[in-house]
Amino acid sequence: MNERAPILEAREVTKRFPGVLALDGVSFQLQPGEVHALVGENGAGKSTLIKVITGVYAPDDGRVLFGGEEVSFASPRDSQAAGISTIYQEINLIPMRSVAQNVFLGREPRTRFGLLDTERMNREAAEILGRYGIQADVSAPLDSLGLGTRQMVAIARAVSLDARVVIMDEPTSSLEAREVEKLFGVIRQLRDEDVGVVYVSHHLDELYEICERVTVLRDGKLVHTGDLADLSKLQLIATMLGRELAEVEGHATGFGEEHEVGREPVLRARDLTRRHVLHGVSLDVRPGEVVGLAGLLGAGRSETAKAIFGAQPLDSGEVEMDGDEVKTGSPPAAIKAGIAFLPEDRRSEGIIPGLSVRENIVAAAMPRLSRAGLVSEKAQNELVERFMERLGIKASSPDQPVGELSGGNQQKVMLARWLCLNPKVLILDEPTRGIDVGAKAEVQRLIDELADDGLGVVMISSELEEVVEGSDRVVVLKNGTVVGTLSGDEISGENIMAALAEGGSPENGEEAGE
C-alpha cells in the first residue's frame, strides 16, 4: 500500500453510553482507493464507530477527519452531503418508487419550469447503473427487483452522489453467491476510481477476497490494524476473540469438571434449514450434557437455538425429544415437549419489565398453574418463593417490577421462569452477558449443577472460556453449517478457532433449493 493522505480518519475517538464505554480511544485510517475491512464481535464497537463517523453520534472525545480536515457532522445527511455514503443492511430506499427516482432521491433533476424532469432522470440513472454493469429497468418500481439488485441500486445512488467514501455494513447478508460476485465487481471499480470503501462483514472468506487492509476492534478498543495479507485466517479469528494462539487455557469460570452424560440423546435436531440462515444444522443433546455452540457473529448460533425452540421459521428440518417428533415453529409445542429457551437479548425478548418478579417467573408456567383458565394463587406463590430462594434472587418482594432489578437478578428471574417448568433441555443464549462478575460465576455454577441433575444444556456464548470450560462437547458453526464437533480433551480455544478458520464454507444460499 502506498501511503497517501488518508481520505477518512478517526483519531482517538471515545464514546460512552450510560454504563458502557462503547469506543475507547479508537483510531482508524482509510486511504483513497482501498477496501478496508472493519471487524469485531458483538459489542466490539464497529457500529458505534460508523455512527460517530457519519454523524449519528457525536464523539465524547477525539476527532474525525475527512479529506484531511476536521469535521463534525450533525447528522447522516450532513456526512452524505460531504461525500460519505453508508449502505446499511436494511436498504434505506423507497420500495414503491422507481429505480431512477431512488437513485435521484432528494435531488431530482427539474425542468426549466421547476417540474420533475423524468426523462432526464431515467436517462442519467440508466447511465450510472450501466457504468457498474447493473442491469435494471430504471422506470420499474424498486420492490420489483431482487434484493441483490436493490443493494446495487443503493450503491449506484451512493456513488452518483460523488461519494469519496462508501461504508458497507454487512452488504452480502441477503445476497446470492452470484450477486456477491457482482457486488465485488462494483467494489473493485469503486476502488479503481479512488473511492475508499469500509467493508463490515463477519464472512471472513469475503474479507480475504475483497479487502486489502483490516482493522479489528474488541470491546470498544482498537486491537489490530494492518494489511490483511499479513494475517492468517486463524490469526484474525484469534485477534477478534482476544486469544493468543499458544495461550494455555487457564480456569477462569465457575464451571467444574465434566458431567456424567447419558447415552441416548434426549434432543435430536436434524437438518435445520432456513434460506440464508441455516444450512442443514444437526445437533444431539444427551441428558446431563452441556453442548456448547461456538461460532462467530452471524454463524447461526442463535438461529439454531431459536429453531429448536420453534421461534425461528424453518424451510425444513426436524426436532425430536425422546424419540418423539416436536412440531417445529411453535414455542408452546417445544415447551410442552420439555424444551426451555433463554433468549440472548434479555431486555427486548426476555423480561417483561413492567410486570412483577412473580409474574415474570411464572410467565411460561401459566398453563400448569391454572385450571379452567383461573390462576391458582397458592401454587403460584409457592413456586415463586421456592425459585427465588433456590436461585438467590434479590428483590424487595415478589411484587417488585422486574425492570428495577440488576442485570444479574433479571437473568436469574429468567432462569427461574424456565427451571420451574422442569425442562429436559435448556437452551441458553449468552447466559452471562451483561451481568456482573459475581452473578456470572453463580450462573455458571448453576448450569453445572443442572447438568449434574441430568438436564441437557445447549449453551451459546461469545466468550471462548465459557464454551471451553463449560461444555462437554462443542459444536462449531460457521455460515449456518456445522464445521466441527469437539469433545473431551479436544475442546480448546485453539481447536475451536482452527475449526472456524478451516471449516468448509458453502457459498451463501447455494443449496437453498432453487
Added chain:
Amino acid sequence: MSRATTEARPFEAGRILGWARDNGVYVAFALLVLFNAVFTTNFTTTATLFNLLIQVAPVLIVSLGMALVIGTEGIDLSVGSVMAIASAIVPLYIGYGWPVAVLIALVVGTLAGALNGSLVAFVGMQPIIATLALFVGGRGLAQVLVGGQLQIISDPSFLALGQAEVLGIPLPVIIAGVLALIVGFVVRRTTFGRYVLAIGGNRAASYLSGHPVRAVLVAVYAISAALATIAGVLATARLSAGDPSTIGILIELDAIAAVVVGGTPLSGGKVSVAGTVMGALVMQVITATFIMNDLPFTYAQILKAVIILIAVYIQRGRGSV
C-alpha cells in the same frame, strides 16, 4: 435546608408521581363530588345519582373493553361503529323476540371485533389502522341496514333493558357494574388476563414464553366489540329506537380518555379496571357539573382536555425505570 432533604427530593417526587399515577383519579373524583355537593343544587339526590350512572353506563362498558385492548398496547377506534351496528340489527330482528335480536347483534359484533383482532394479530397491521376501517365503514353499514331512518322499537320487554329498575337501581347500571366486576376478575385472576398484560408489556418475551399471542389479540378485540355491542343494545333500549346515526358517536374518544385518566398507560402492560370505572365517572361528573350549573358545555370539554393531559403527563415516566 440540610443536604439530606435535597437528596431525598427526587426520590420523593418519584414516589408522589407514582402515587398520583395510581390514585389520582380517585382524588379527582372525590374533589368533583365535593365541589358539586357544595355548589350544585340537587346534586346529592338519588335521582341525580342514577341519572348520572345511567348516562355513564354505555361509556363505561365500552371503556372496559378498551382497557383490555390498550393493555395489549393496542387501541380500538371501531367501538362507536359497533354500537351503531348493534342499534341497527336489534330493530331488524326484534320480531323474533328480543333475546334473538340481541344474540344476533352480539354474534355480528363479536365477529367484527375478531376481524379487527385478526388484522392486528395475523396481518400485523397497526391497531389504529386495523380498527379504523370498521370505524369508518361500520356506521355506514349500520345506516344502510336500517335504510337511513330511525327505527322505533316498542317491544316493552326489550325497552326494559334500558329503562327498568331492579331493587330501585336502573338495570343498565347493574349490567355495567356486573361487567366491570367480571372484567376486573379476568384481569386479576385468569391466565387470559396475564397474557394480556404480558403481551402489552413485551410481546416478544410473551411469545417466547409460549403464550398464545395471536389468539389472545383476536380475543381481546372480539371482547371489546362484544362489550360495545352490549353498550349499543342498552343505548338503543334507553332511546326506544334503533338510531345508527347518533348512537355511539365519538364514544371511542370518551372511552380512551376514561381508560387513560384511570391510570392505564397507552404503552400497555398494565390495566386498571377500577381506575377505568373512576375515569369514566370523572368525565361524566364534569359534564353533569357544567350542565347542572348552566355553564357553557364548551368549557367542560376544555376541562376534560386538561385532565387528560395531566393523566398522560403523570404516566409519561412509566417504562423508563
